[in-house]
Amino acid sequence: MIQIDHAVKTFADGKQAVHTLRDVSLTVEKGDIYGIVGFSGAGKSTLLRLVNGLEKPDSGSVTVAGQDLSGLNHKELLLLRRKIGMVFQQFNLLEGKTVRHNVSIPLLLAGTPKKEIEARVKEVLRFVELEEKENAYVSQLSGGQKQRVGIARALATSPDILLCDEATSALDPQTTESILRLLQRVNREMGVTILLITHQMQVIQMICNKVAVMEYGRIVEEGAVLSVFGIPREKVTRRFVRTVINDRIPEKFISVVRNETRNQRVELLKFIGDSVKEPLIANLCRMEGLEVNILGATIQEMQGSVMSVFILQLIGEDALIDRAEIQIDGAGALRERMVFQA
């Protein structure tokens, strides 16, 4: 649906060159909710704006729905943009105008007959659950309602793709969740492919099926959400994953580990979905001469699946712990040895 190949974009900031995108490639399949996460200034917005041609790459190519953007003339590009909705962090609505006016604007621009506009506006407003606000002025709405209007406006022309630039970053957690649920419905019920950028890992966790992590103008890691969350390779990715999945030993227990004089290892275990077929922890406890302490445990739901994280302290002879590790690996858990400096 969306394919970006080796995109490079450099801005001139005075005499200095700002390398916003350094060779970025990305493929979004039809039906995806693809999330790009990264810290401020990583180049996320710029990457997103390549997709509807608001930004042109210095080199590399952008293909949307089979069309190479560099091959389109201005008029064709405008037509393509009507098939790509965009939602913004600051909503970017006409605050002094009614909800109806805001939602009908993309249709007016496209020259849609009045009757059709009226019907379509009602339809999308019903979808975002704001029918009763049709005649309200945008300035009278709450942030969450404004974003619903923003989404309704983006959907008015029945686009195939929706681009979301930090669509929930200005909202409180509860409103964020309701907007994310709405985006999920847009994806499932309308079949709209969604490409979103965010700096909140919760957003990715809650609705995305694929994720890419951006840092300094590059995508440093990408893949299915479950696998990236399960085995984050890069440091940034770990930092992001840590914001939703606590894989640290609680402060209180660190001294427990430090003060342990017997031979020990601390292991981080992750189970994804029903990947565990046997009662692993119970089996470990049954091993003769091995002491098992649970230092931390969390469970996270994502992608209709469950990911559980355990931090275990194993105390015993090295040979015994080796056997325990083999048992863990055999049970299908992702295991990582945690190292402590004394």
Add this chain to the structure above:
Amino acid sequence: MTADWQERFKTFFGIKWPKLLESLGQTVYMLGLALLIGAVIGLLLALLLVLCRKGGLKQNRMVYAIVNVYVNIVRSMPFIITLVFVFPLTRLIVGKTYGSTAMLVPLVIFISPYMARLIENSLLEVSPGVIEAAQAMGATTRQIITRFLLPEALPSIVLAMTTGTVGLLGATAMAGYVGGGGVGDLALTYGYQRYNFPLLILTIVILVVFVQLLQLLGNRVSGKLRQHR
């Protein structure tokens, strides 16, 4: 009105009542037409400035530089200099250099760059996010101007025009003195030069009331347009 009343008016202010009405008419004529034409030209110049500026929708250094310099030059000239300077042009367009109609030429030339700057500021106040949203919808430049830029900036433009109109009123007084007639001419020729103090006061009162009404109207209209923001 009785003849008696008009007689008393003449002895007190030194001019006939119809003369005052005529002057008022001339002022309104110069003000109204110069405003109308000046605002349209000002708006066009402002759009050129905003569209062609760095980072604008139709970035064009050449056009921006030309308009920018033109606006700065005209704005740095005192009106009375502009007035005399454009006499040849006035003669070319109107055929004479005196009378209310002839004065429209220097007035428009004087007020349009001033309007352009004020309107430019109003247009720049429009949230870049709204323009970005418009672009993302596939709006043409023309649609962005008519459906987003102008409607969003309108309340602010009305206030800008009000400020511009008050400035223009001052210029019409000077233009009147040089041969355009109007209330300003009345004050200078009949009031000041003939030491007619009551008339001088009367014209000042008229001008003050004029400005107050204009400002009131401008604020009202702008407020009405801004109502739901």
